[in-house]
Amino acid sequence: MLLEFQKHLAENLPFLKEKKLLLALSGGLDSMVLAHLLKESGCTVALAHCNFQLRGNESDGDEKFIRDFALENKFQLFVTRFNTESFASDNKLSIQVAARQLRYIWFYQLLEENKLDYILTAHHLDDNLETFLINLTRGTGLDGLTGIPVQNDKIVRPLLNFSREEIKNFASENKIEWREDSSNSSDKYLRNKLRHDIVPILKNLNPSFLDSFQDTLNSLQQSKSLADDASVLVYKQVVSEKDKQKHFAISELKRLPNYQAYLYEWLKPFGFKAWNDIYELIEAQSGKIILSENYRLLKDREHLILEPILEKDTAVYEIIGDEIKSPIHLKISTADQIIKPLDSNSIYVDKETLKFPLHIRKWQEGDYFCPAGIDGKKKVSKYFKDEKMSLPEKENTWLLISDHKIVWIIGKRSDQRFYATNTTQQILKIETLK
Template sequence: MFEQFLNHIQQHHLCSHEDSILLAVSGGLDSMVMLQLFKEANFNVGVAHCNFQLREQDSDLDEKLVHETCIALGIPFFNQRFETESFAVAHGLSIQMAARELRYAWFDDLVKKYSYNLLATAHHFDDSMETVLLNITKGAATEGLTGIPLKNQYIIRPLLFTTRAQIEKYGAEKKVAWREDQSNLTDDYQRNFIRHHVIPKLREVNPSLESTWQQGIAKIQGDLELIHIAFEDWEKKFIRETEERTVIDKKAFDSFSSAVSVLWRFIKKYAFNFDQAREIVLAMQGQSGKRFLSPTHVLVIDREVIIITRHPQDWDTIVIDGSEQAVSLGPWKLSLSNGHVEVPRTSNMQVSIDADKLKFPLRWRKWQHGDSFQPLGMKNNKKLSDFLIDNKVSLPDKDTVTVLESEGTIVYVVGWRIDERVKISDETQRVLNISVEKV
């Protein structure tokens, strides 16, 4: 097993003797064997032990065993006691999830504070099989069928090549001291139920379950590489991304019988779920304008495209008293300056207004339903909502439309149109120039 351990590390480039590695050691067989293997291979390691104080005296005895082993081996030992139950209650978490959050936050602090390159955990292949089965029961996609990753950022799993049975054999041969966590013997947790009941039944079907499963995972990983390459090509062809938005061409889904799955694979990074993906695909065939919300983003179905933006911000109204040269609201910056009648500005982003038709302070705010103004060149007022529709302004863009008003009257739909009543005329004596840009 020692040679397999070294080959596994070398084959997958998990670590080298130049690395400083922090080992997560609980005192159970798996992590104590991992400690033995790293020490036997003369790697530069330290040990981190979490005492979750969930098993009374047993938790303290686990801590004692790990500490004494580190002293005997001359290895740095770090220990932390957690108030796990109170943390779980305070944050509305299960005990398992609370322990996970606590330990990984502490591991991260240790890695940074003591300049460790890597953190090693003692997950083995049986753990990976259990993870796959759990993922399947929860409706995971293809990635969920590959089990626990060998490496995730600075975290490595150097025992994923081996099984629990092989670890038990090695531990007995090397007389590795370890302690049994009695909670592993119960069916209180989903993972334990799979370990004690499901996997033994699968072994009855296939006595070579582990080796067959490893081959299956290798095949799936190859398929995933092809999927990722094809998906990147699909993204380049049909998707445009900027800092402000993501635009997906509806034609992107024409050739797929499972358009829902393809859409979900892309929009899940914006916190949309699979059920929403199904609703979005159905809505794509209907009238444009329907929107969907995730915790972080807004997805809008437009005429020919799907537009994804972040949730619009709540912007406070800006009061401009006349002395400001530049002010900001949301993503916009507004610059004001005195101009000349002879050279009025005509761009929608750079406008000139008759200053004598304004009264300070001006107010700059987001537009609201019910707003109206007299667009330049028109004789009558128009609802701003109709003006935006006429100009084919998408729903995400509408969320960032702002107006500048004087004494409650809109004088400029910022970036779009000034009001007819404040335009430059032959009688104009003073000019106010306004420039708008995104910051």
């Protein structure tokens, strides 16, 4: 196995050569074998051990075992202890997720503080199979069926090509000691149930099952690569980006033979889960929204609009002097006459109708104004509906306010109560600037 491992490093992981490596060492079979392989291969390795304090004396025994091993073999060693149960409870996480978060945060801190290059973990082929089966049961799509990546950022897994049996045989042949984790024998976790009950059956059905699995994994990874390439090419035809929004052209989506697959690839990084609702959004009425934790997908007339969910700006901004630049750039100046035709970026008002200071805010339920051409007043929400404005357009619309009255739906429509006329004594021009 040593020669195969060294060949694997040379052919597939040459960037590890002469780098400073940090090995995550639990004391179990896999990580202890990897420590020996790296040492025999002449790699520069430091060890990192996390005591999660989950198994009482057994956890402390693992720590002592590793301290003795590092001292005997002259490895640099980093050890830390976590109150994992408390962290999991405080953050409402499972123990497994909490432990993962704690260790990788610490590992990356060690990289930065000690100028190390990569974190190595001892995941192997059987781990990859178990992960594949877990994802298969959860319906994670093609991504979940391509296995554990050999490299993910600074994390590298040099043993993914080797089976648990090969690793155990190497340990026996080289008299490598390790510690057994008693939790591995429990069927409390899904991974252990698969390891103890399902995987042995698969291996009995096909003695070359792991080899077949590796071939299948390679094929799936190649298929995923092709799908990713196609996704990038089609994305450019369908999606336009504006500020923080992504606009998916519905007409272009409908031309695709399987637009659902593309939407899944494009939207999954944003935390969406209601896929059937998303697929049906194409034919839904305008205004329907699908939410993830941090994003929303809105059906507009011609687009699906993806944007982050922002906290509603409820602030009221006072205009001091004759100009305000935030949240919108507005300038007020005197005018000798009304210049026509008017554009949507400016209005002329009678100064005597205004009560200063003026303010700017977003629209609120119950807001109304008095547009020209109608008797009485009109709700701003009704105006938005009549203008067929999308939700993002509504939310990004500002109002100019005088004494709690709407002077101008900025950039849209003004209120006739404030109009300047040819008989107005003091004309003010109010305009938006970029």
